[in-house]
Amino acid sequence: MAIQKLFAVCFLQLVFAFLLAGLTNAGGLQLGFYQRACPDAELIVHQTLYRYVSRDRTLAAPLLRMHFHDCFIRGCDGSVLLSSTEKNQAEKDAIPNKTLRGFNVIDAVKSALEKNCPGVVSCSDVLALVARDAVLMIGGPHWDVPTGRRDGRVSIANEALFNLPSPFANITVLKQQFAATGLSVKDLAVLSGGHTIGIGHCTIISNRLYNFTGKGDTDPSLDPRYAAQLKKKCKPGNSNTVVEMDPGSFKTFDEDYYNIVAKRRGLFRSDAALLDDAETRDYVKFQSRTQGSTFAQDFAESMVKMGYIGVLTGEQGEIRKRCAVVN
Structure with missing residues (x-):
């Protein structure tokens, strides 16, 4: 009986471990994704962001909103950060995104990461981490952010215009x-x-x-x-x-x-x-x-659930060197 109980306990622990692993790696994302390639990634994000939010707490709201607007269009792929070109009007210039601000903060965080770990941390992960830390810095909750997102190469203004939840919506x-x-x-x-x-x-x-x-x-x-x-x-x-x-x-x-x-x-x-x-x-x-x-x-x-929407992982997309332009 003792052996059977021990087996049952071990089996349950194994099942739990598999379930936990499944949750952690769902969608190709995982906690501590940059642990080897850029072990200080989250610390760099936090410290760089703090220099801005500590001086201007009102930045937290638009940075949170930016992550939200990114994820609702083509998934959490950093497409909201891309600038328009002569041939394409990007999401950033869609009417609902005209009031977004804080792009300079994202650029500063990305620049700090590039100095320490060139070509490693995606702009879409920067958005997810910045949104979490900005909320935390003004009294909100902390949550673990699984990382490993890759950046998209497509950004279309009309998609944001018609598909973002509107303040006028029923x-x-x-x-x-x-x-x-x-x-x-x-x-x-x-x-x-x-x-x-x-x-x-x-x-x-x-x-x-x-x-x-x-x-x-x-x-x-x-x-x-x-x-x-x-x-x-x-x-x-x-x-x-x-x-x-x-x-x-x-x-x-x-x-x-x-x-x-x-x-x-x-x-x-x-x-x-x-x-x-x-x-x-x-x-x-x-x-x-x-x-x-x-x-x-x-x-x-x-x-956390929103951060999984339509993510690009593995060999999909790219890791942008600069968040406003594709490589």
Whole structure:
């Protein structure tokens, strides 16, 4: 009996080891991918990024958003970083990406890596690591980032224009877009929580405030008192003013986003849309009621999951020397 028990225990441990290995290497990615070729890769990323975020905490939001926008178009392949050419308009110049910033930060991180380990670390992995560390630096959760992504060579502006989740989208469209990338309805509710940091431009919410149905009205899903506050900041035709996504703590990664959405004060139509579906609404109310009891862990898990979308590995793609141009 003792031998049988020992065999059973060993068998379970072996099964667990195989399962863990499968999770670690899923999609060709693995933890510590650069351990031999560039053992200080993640430290270099962190230290270089810290020099920027420590001086300007508002960089965390666009750097997180950049990773999100990259993964939703052609997968997490660094295509959002490519510059347009005479023959091709790249994702970077699509309307939804016009407000992205922090490309100089990515370039600085890549440059530091190239000095230490030339031609080893991909730009797509830089994006994934920078997004994680930027969130961590402003109070958000840590998550392990499996690496080994390769960089794509194609970047098309129209793909970003038509396929990125829009701040104007309703819940049906949002669910379809997330499902198309392999993300769940829960992932939609969780990753929307990234709006706990950052800003939005008045032009994006102008219709919600002044002409929601084309009759000079305000979006009825928006709390009237909050709408009145927004109208004081965002006058009709205002194209320069910005509004905090999470008023009062837009530089700190926390669970306040769900309190705001639950009160019908989500800035974008896509934020308000979370209340139009039973599953996403329940998640919003749960996080609001429990003060984000599971949000940090949920966000970490969804970010890891998002980081696997359409990755190029092995001999696919390339390792760009400079993130803005193909080799």
